[in-house]
Amino acid sequence: xxxxxxxxxxxxxxxxxxxxxxxxxxxxxxxxxxxxxxxxxxxxxxxxxxxxxxxxxxxxxxxxxxxxxxxxxxxxxxxxxxxxxxxxxxxxxxxxxxxxxxxxxxxxxxxxxxxxxxxxxxxxxxxxxxxxxxxxxxxxxxxxxxxxxxxxxxxxxxxxxxxxxxxxxxxxxxxxxxxxxxxxxxxxxxxxxxxxxxxxxxxxxxxxxxxxxxxxxxxxxxxxxxxxxxxxxxxxxxxxxxxxxxxxxxxxxxxxxxxxxxxxxxxxxxxxxxxxxxxxxxxxxxxxxxxxxxxxxxxxxxxxxxx
Amino acid sequence: xxxxxxxxxxxxxxxxxxxxxxxxxxxxxxxxxxxxxxxxxxxxxxxxxxxxxxxxxxxxxxxxxxxxxxxxxxxxxxxxxxxxxxxxxxxxxxxxxxxxxxxxxxxxxxxxxxxxxxxxxxxxxxxxxxxxxxxxxxxxxxxxxxxxxxxxxxxxxxxxxxxxxxxxxxxxxxxxxxxxxxxxxxxxxxxxxxxxxxxxxxxxxxxxxxxxxxxxxxxxxxxxxxxxxxxxxxxxxxxxxxxxxxxxxxxxxxxxxxxxxxxxxxxxxxxxxxxxxxxxxxxxxxxxxxxxxxxxxxxxxxxxxxxxxxxxxxxxxxxxxxxxxxxxxxxxxxxxxxxxxxxxxxxxxxxxxxxxxxxxx
Numbered sequence: 001x002x003x004x005x006x007x008x009x010x011x012x013x014x015x016x017x018x019x020x021x022x023x024x025x026x027x028x029x030x031x032x033x034x035x036x037x038x039x040x041x042x043x044x045x046x047x048x049x050x051x052x053x054x055x056x057x058x059x060x061x062x063x064x065x066x067x068x069x070x071x072x073x074x075x076x077x078x079x080x081x082x083x084x085x086x087x088x089x090x091x092x093x094x095x096x097x098x099x100x101x102x103x104x105x106x107x108x109x110x111x112x113x114x115x116x117x118x119x120x121x122x123x124x125x126x127x128x129x130x131x132x133x134x135x136x137x138x139x140x141x142x143x144x145x146x147x148x149x150x151x152x153x154x155x156x157x158x159x160x161x162x163x164x165x166x167x168x169x170x171x172x173x174x175x176x177x178x179x180x181x182x183x184x185x186x187x188x189x190x191x192x193x194x195x196x197x198x199x200x201x202x203x204x205x206x207x208x209x210x211x212x213x214x215x216x217x218x219x220x221x222x223x224x225x226x227x228x229x230x231x232x233x234x235x236x237x238x239x240x241x242x243x244x245x246x247x248x249x250x251x252x253x254x255x256x257x258x259x260x261x262x263x264x265x266x267x268x269x270x271x272x273x274x275x276x277x278x279x280x281x282x283x284x285x286x287x288x289x290x291x292x293x294x295x296x297x298x299x300x301x302x303x304x305x306x307x
Numbered sequence: 308x309x310x311x312x313x314x315x316x317x318x319x320x321x322x323x324x325x326x327x328x329x330x331x332x333x334x335x336x337x338x339x340x341x342x343x344x345x346x347x348x349x350x351x352x353x354x355x356x357x358x359x360x361x362x363x364x365x366x367x368x369x370x371x372x373x374x375x376x377x378x379x380x381x382x383x384x385x386x387x388x389x390x391x392x393x394x395x396x397x398x399x400x401x402x403x404x405x406x407x408x409x410x411x412x413x414x415x416x417x418x419x420x421x422x423x424x425x426x427x428x429x430x431x432x433x434x435x436x437x438x439x440x441x442x443x444x445x446x447x448x449x450x451x452x453x454x455x456x457x458x459x460x461x462x463x464x465x466x467x468x469x470x471x472x473x474x475x476x477x478x479x480x481x482x483x484x485x486x487x488x489x490x491x492x493x494x495x496x497x498x499x500x501x502x503x504x505x506x507x508x509x510x511x512x513x514x515x516x517x518x519x520x521x522x523x524x525x526x527x528x529x530x531x532x533x534x535x536x537x538x539x540x541x542x543x544x545x546x547x548x549x550x551x552x553x554x555x556x557x558x559x560x561x562x563x564x565x566x567x568x569x570x571x572x573x574x575x576x577x578x579x580x581x582x583x584x585x586x587x588x589x590x591x592x593x594x595x596x597x598x599x600x601x602x603x604x605x606x607x608x609x610x611x612x613x614x615x616x617x618x619x620x621x622x623x624x625x626x627x628x629x630x631x632x633x634x635x636x637x638x639x640x641x642x643x644x645x646x647x648x649x650x651x652x653x654x655x656x657x658x659x660x661x662x663x664x665x666x667x668x
Binding site for chain 2: 028055056057058059061083084111112113114262263264265
């Protein structure tokens, strides 16, 4: 059963009561929330995701609720809890869905050390992964959203899950989080993209989520092998430029953007070395998504040797 | 009589082999409970030790392996941190005694199995405290509590300096000069502990407490703690220490005798009684009988044992019964009562109540 098969009433009943067991990639998360924004967000963004039967195993137990206290009547807040424990400071009351998304990222990066986890977007073409690694604000999610609607399969917008044992990159297709101007950029670029409501004045500015393409969700069980590692940078007004990057620099950039490199020790070094060895590495600066889509199209075609 | 609801972690610690038959729903709860108690990596390691990890359902196994990976990383970090500490204090030629987790780890004791870490604790002679602090500051450790009252609280009344944090590595170091506060009811003599400490082979200047002292410190720490978040973890450490040292002849007699010398017979009684009743630690009858001499008189004895049995579990919402909160609060009050004389305690609580809202400069 997928979320779209659950009636809105039943979805709300599960979220308020026992919890909705939502499958995202390799994880099952039991989500509880009385907030309409969370129920609506899940209905819109996770429509194609599977709902697991009650009574089995869940990887994470989370909730997004209004904290108790007088304050809820004056200026309501929302709070993310991991297995009953508040994990972050509460946020303003309309940020329930973004908070769920940030909380889910936190669960994975804090507890899933079977993966080397890099803060990066990942897309796939013919079984090969394109890893876009960069700090926040470098246009990574914009580029990811653009490519996800131009022939690339979305693996993840935020978290590159590199399986330490196999070196494969595991898909975790979830909503793409866009900030500020990039919301309108992607709206203009991909008319088929489905947006949730824009939430203003978050810690990252205005935020809107884009529903992951159905195809990406349906193929979430297909991993990818290393293909390309690209460090994107948005440069206002500039022409798109793709330049080869020394592998050592690409390696260190992934270390800088990794959540748990320090936890993985020697295995983490080898997993990352394997990813870099198997990938063509580039630096990429751009200002227009159309140029970017074209350049990545030719990049995909150039790598012709079959797997 | 236990009013707590089933604690799967206690059952798993007592008999890890039963986990091979656990259903996915049981694992779902067990993983959450053991995470709350910081014991997931220990349970993973107990299964690994018995070569049973492969028999566990994959969804649960993944979390067990992940917890082990994190514990190994923390253990590596503690080893590095201890090397940094030894290096910083090397020129002072002061005996540095590792306490608790770091000691179990560096001494290669079974209590280090699947142990996770938040900080490193060391014990140094009180007479050398100023030099030690200065040397650590030179090497990059800085104090964390900046209000004048907090500094005074630690330096005048406690058994440790305010926690130090390394400015670059962000690691926390607790420097103790005793195992209980200066103001506490019980006054174990730190000089006796330092005198009996054992040098760690191959680790210059580093020591660990002698086995009996290590056990007594572990018990004293646990049964004076105001906060039971790590209660079950500490009890499991104790269980593993006792099972390990019990194989040495004379350990049990030496333990009882040493407890008397150090004024720690009461914590010994609680320690033996609770490990035995909650985790099934084998304790000889004669030893238990000897330890019972230091037990409080009835009805206090039954009340205390009931309180411990209520408080020493996974701090997870699923294990709490109707009286768990009351028990935890009673032990919180008791810990403060034992820590300071009443007048000083009242003053401390009054100052804390005021400064909580308006921190003193």
